[in-house]
Amino acid sequence: MTTTTKRYGLVAVCLLLAGLVLMAAFGSANSSASPSTPTSGSGLLVGAPGAAPSPAGGYGSYGDASPSASAPAGGGGQTGGQLSVRVDDKLGSIVTDGQGFTLYRFDKDTAKPPASNCNGACATTWPPVLMDGTSAGAGVDPAKLGEVTRADGSRQLTVGGWPAYRYSQDTAPGDTKGQGVGGTWNALAPDGSKAKAADAATTPAPTTPATPMPQPTQPAPAKVQLSTTVNSQLGSIMVDANGRTLYHFGKDTAWPMRSNCEGDCLKTWTPAPPVDADKIKGVDPKLVGKMQRPDGTWQLSINCTPAYLYTGDQAAGDARGHGMANGLWTAINPAGKAAGGK
Numbered sequence: 001m002t003t004t005t006k007r008y009g010l011v012a013v014c015l016l017l018a019g020l021v022l023m024a025a026f027g028s029a030n031s032s033a034s035p036s037t038p039t040s041g042s043g044l045l046v047g048a049p050g051a052a053p054s055p056a057g058g059y060g061s062y063g064d065a066s067p068s069a070s071a072p073a074g075g076g077g078q079t080g081g082q083l084s085v086r087v088d089d090k091l092g093s094i095v096t097d098g099q100g101f102t103l104y105r106f107d108k109d110t111a112k113p114p115a116s117n118c119n120g121a122c123a124t125t126w127p128p129v130l131m132d133g134t135s136a137g138a139g140v141d142p143a144k145l146g147e148v149t150r151a152d153g154s155r156q157l158t159v160g161g162w163p164a165y166r167y168s169q170d171t172a173p174g175d176t177k178g179q180g181v182g183g184t185w186n187a188l189a190p191d192g193s194k195a196k197a198a199d200a201a202t203t204p205a206p207t208t209p210a211t212p213m214p215q216p217t218q219p220a221p222a223k224v225q226l227s228t229t230v231n232s233q234l235g236s237i238m239v240d241a242n243g244r245t246l247y248h249f250g251k252d253t254a255w256p257m258r259s260n261c262e263g264d265c266l267k268t269w270t271p272a273p274p275v276d277a278d279k280i281k282g283v284d285p286k287l288v289g290k291m292q293r294p295d296g297t298w299q300l301s302i303n304c305t306p307a308y309l310y311t312g313d314q315a316a317g318d319a320r321g322h323g324m325a326n327g328l329w330t331a332i333n334p335a336g337k338a339a340g341g342k
Helices: 002-033 121-125
Strands: 082-088 092-096 104-106 145-149 155-159 185-187 226-231 235-240 247-249 269-271 288-292 298-302 308-310 329-331
Touching: 247 308
Parallel strands: none
Antiparallel strands: 082 092, 104 185, 145 155, 226 235, 247 329, 269 308, 288 298
């Protein structure tokens, strides 16, 4: 009797262990068959099963299409970082964010007073640039920057009063795919206006044959190629024939005279062309010369140092390049030295 009881007890223990093994195996198989939560690596937004992936290489170039950690809750946009000005071959000077992506304005918005009318699906295609974490950089006038409170309570950057946006289809720095979309979207110029370069194709063709211009009986007066103007912050500075400010670069050398602005530097700083000695006004001609660059072209020199023009200057007398690169770039005063004492 005792032996039989022990035998039945052993069988019961074995059956119990087998049941536990079967339950564990069933639980594992059931777990592996259930859908997993999508992750950012799957192309869907985290925590949003079934959400459509963002366009390949689109706004994801800035990070996930969902609001970033740097954006206020519900903001629906991202900060612009340090803004700067880039000169586009077709559009002229345009404002870019800290990563070099083009900023845009919307014709259905208003600047006076600033107001955004791009919300919902529109703000997904045209993410608003948030003011938090955004600052003025090269060529950007801080006085032109402002902000507007959006319908969701986030604070959006304005340039010249116009709310600023990025375009989700711009996939690389320098892209301007949003220009002209719907006839209402345009790249932002530094003053908040629509960026556009002069286009000869927009000039109406003459309806009658052009009449040859009569030749003057006397030579026209020589146009001044180098003179001075007064800047409200820097005092008297040198300008070229078009009133554009002339600059020196702190890394250049006077003896031997040499330019150290090459490659990408020349996209922002243009070598000033030489001038004629009889077309100088308000500047000692002894300070004026020229030097030959490595590519064989000639560049104006002031006080034995190469002179440049800044592509970020928008109007005659602008001196936005003064003090850039930690003070290496300076406007030139009539004595051939750094203006404003820098």
